[in-house]
Amino acid sequence: MVGIALNGIQKSFGETRVLNSIDLQIEEGEFLTLVGPSGCGKSTLLRIISGLEAQSAGSVTIGDRPVDGVRASDRDLAMVFQSYALYPHLTVRENMMTPLRMRDLGFWQRLPLIGRFLPGASGKLEGMRKQVNETAEVLKIEALLERKPGQLSGGQRQRAALGRAMVRRPVAFLMDEPLSNLDAALRVHMRAELTELHRRLNTTFIYVTHDQAEALTMSTRVAVMMDGDILQLDTPTNVYSDPANLRVASFVGSPKINVLDGRLDRDGVVTVMNHRLQRRVPGATPQAVKVGLRPEHLRLVPEISGLGEYVGTVRHLEHLGSDVYLHVVLSDGTTTAIVRSDPDHAMGIGHGDTVRIAETRGAAMIFDAAGDRLPFEPVSESAPVSSKTQEVA
């Protein structure tokens, strides 16, 4: 169990810059997820950590050992690939034996037929076989050990690939979208299993995904990457509720956060759609800003109550069983906002209806023109901040 440190990692493929100076401290035993849109450089970063790809600049340290220029297999890491990458001609047992054979047996001992009769080989083989069996037991794949990958289902292959990574007890697991070839139900199940496995093994996991649900549910910390930079590195909760900038806020959360145009005046007061936010931005220069509001921070209020900051027309309804998401074109005619509601409240609302929408106090997030978050003034006693007492109609 060791930490991994990345210092100023850069990577270019020819002219194209893929990673711009990444600094990252990965703690011992942590489950760190690299998440970001396709092509942002997650896999490249993971491959640099693994040693399969050489960085253009910067250094990787595993524990206290700088591993730049160290071969992938000598870094004592294990990797799980999206396509599982099991050896198709070997049984699951042989697949799992391979990393052990390569590490523990000498050249002559690895030779077919005669290798096993060389001094020391049989004892080692016995030990290796035991390790494979133990791992298989943990993953519940004992029954599959004698099968070849072609005879396994996707989920079983996934486990076998995990098994091959686990047998050699690496200092860290690197996983590149290991669940994305599974069907939705199995993916959710495997999420829970991986979390459980992480808890049991107590080893560092570095997990790459473009699926934010995976990132948010499994990780200790999430690194949100975009265009070769880590935009934010924080706990899943903070990445969601306290994003550092607009791109993170937009990437994390499904459905996406609503972004409304607003104005910040000299006093730090934000006006959005003719409505003034109560909290103020300290030390602000007047400028156009973006106001972020998550769908769950908006709610429908009855037409007659006259309450609610926004008015709009329903364009589309998404029924998800427990929730209903309403896509509403606001009164300015251009901005579309997504509002979460429960089925009871949304009952009877249809396409083209006019609705009034209230926002949860204290939930709005302000971003400047560059997309950086502008913090609100610390909450003072006098200001009525959060609306814990929700005035739902």
Added chain:
Amino acid sequence: MNMSSYHYLGETWKHAILIVGSIVVILPFYIMLSYSLKSPGEIERNEGGFFGSQEMMIDERCAKLREPDQAAIDSARQRFTGLSDSEIYKALKAEIDTECSVRPIIFNYTKAFSEAPLLRYLMNGVIVTVSIFVVQVIVALPCAYALSKLRFRGREFVFGMVLFCLLIPVHAIALPLYIMLAKLGLTNTYAALVIPWTISVFGIFLMRQFFMTVPDDLIDAARMDGLGEFSIVWNVMLPTAIPALLAFAIFSVVAHWNDYFWPRIVVTGNRDLFTPPLGLREFKGDADGSFFGPMMATATIIVTPLIVAFLLAQRKFIEGITLTGMK
């Protein structure tokens, strides 16, 4: 006419053309097999159908060799007391004819083996084709791996050269090759038969195309497991490439087993090095011209191993072809 009868007509045409095509291909084969079964007379007169009548025939050479001379007649006089010389001659002749008469099929096939050391030739054929194939694989797999999975400067250029080499016909470079081998004193050796074919650009090309379809993740996984590049080639790529290799094996083995041109050039005189096609020459140009039967029997024996091997490997072979996208 409705759609289905149009369709029917189209199918008929297709089949007619295919049948004509297959007759063109099969006919020489049919003749080879048929001649290898028939007696010289039947071949000459073109009768007897496929099998011939298989009536006892007289081996002309055997009869000629034993032609009774005066000494034979003298020594036989005791057995045939009271007969004139010409009568004894006739009786002896009749005896010899019965001794020398055989069934045509047996005649043809025993002659194939007795007239020339056919077994030796077959063994030479095996030695040469197998060594060519093994060395070709040893060369082609690492090349194909490098060309498909390793990133290095000039890779595309090297691959371009490989494609270019595919265009060079062997006959064009036969002479320089021969001169080189002669200068090295290698003519009339197995080496001369094997060395020029050890680098197969076709093999490199075929395997490279196959390796392109092997996911990079598999190679990365092997690297993580601690396999070196060389052992990736032999322990990971080779086993996954078996179908493609089998396809290549058939191309290579058939080409070199049947090759007449090159062995004819570098093997001069030394019959111990003759490959099966050279063996066929033993039957050519006999003045009596009636040796077609044994010759065709030899030809049949030569192609049989290929056909058996193909039938055994058939399924994998076709798999291999489709995998490499050659169809």
